[in-house]
Amino acid sequence: NAGVTQTPKFQVLKTGQSMTLQCAQDMNHEYMSWYRQDPGMGLRLIHYSVGAGITDQGEVPNGYNVSRSTTEDFPLRLLSAAPSQTSVYFCASSYSSNTEAFFGQGTRLTVV
Amino acid sequence: GQQVMQIPQYQHVQEGEDFTTYCNSSTTLSNIQWYKQRPGGHPVFLIQLVKSGEVKKQKRLTFQFGEAKKNSSLHITATQTTDVGTYFCALNSGGSNYKLTFGKGTLLTVNP
Numbered sequence: 001n002a003g004v005t006q007t008p009k010f011q012v013l014k015t016g017q018s019m020t021l022q023c024a025q026d027m028n029h030e031y032m033s034w035y036r037q038d039p040g041m042g043l044r045l046i047h048y049s050v051g052a053g054i055t056d057q058g059e060v061p062n063g064y065n066v067s068r069s070t071t072e073d074f075p076l077r078l079l080s081a082a083p084s085q086t087s088v089y090f091c092a093s094s095y096s097s098n099t100e101a102f103f104g105q106g107t108r109l110t111v112v
Numbered sequence: 113g114q115q116v117m118q119i120p121q122y123q124h125v126q127e128g129e130d131f132t133t134y135c136n137s138s139t140t141l142s143n144i145q146w147y148k149q150r151p152g153g154h155p156v157f158l159i160q161l162v163k164s165g166e167v168k169k170q171k172r173l174t175f176q177f178g179e180a181k182k183n184s185s186l187h188i189t190a191t192q193t194t195d196v197g198t199y200f201c202a203l204n205s206g207g208s209n210y211k212l213t214f215g216k217g218t219l220l221t222v223n224p
Contacts, residue, residue, distance in 0.1 A: 031210050
């Protein structure tokens, strides 16, 4: 039981490049979310999903796309990276709407 | 959407001193969760409070939920260097439109 797995752990992108941050969970959780963490800003919700085929926007969705084709996977796509997207990204999952969230180890992204 | 104010933003204590962080909301909360993030790590769930006036303890940590369910606190008695990290409260919107919104966190440093 690996929990929530994020890849890669570190990534450097050039402005304008695209990439996908991967997130997978093996706990059969319905709920999954993506957060970004910047100094002094806490954890800000980017996108979330309450089940396969269902996604919705969080607090800071601009510049990011998501899809949820399976229960296990919830990838986050940056279509055209910008320096403002330099951040640490966390994926989280939970069993239900009223239980604890489990976080992945994070992806540290730098856009130059 | 629901928002929560968390104070203080930073707290530095001598080992053995007590520490408290507070979360305040302008609206009534259905429940509140607390997480700890060690430096360089990912958020880890500590506890969830649901009932008005609820008090829960985990060893040296005491969690409270206000009578009006608009505020919550985390108190650590006799801090240790292992308590270093950022403590977050998080609001769970619950229901079918699940969304977990985090406060900005309180960074605790402990001088040995």
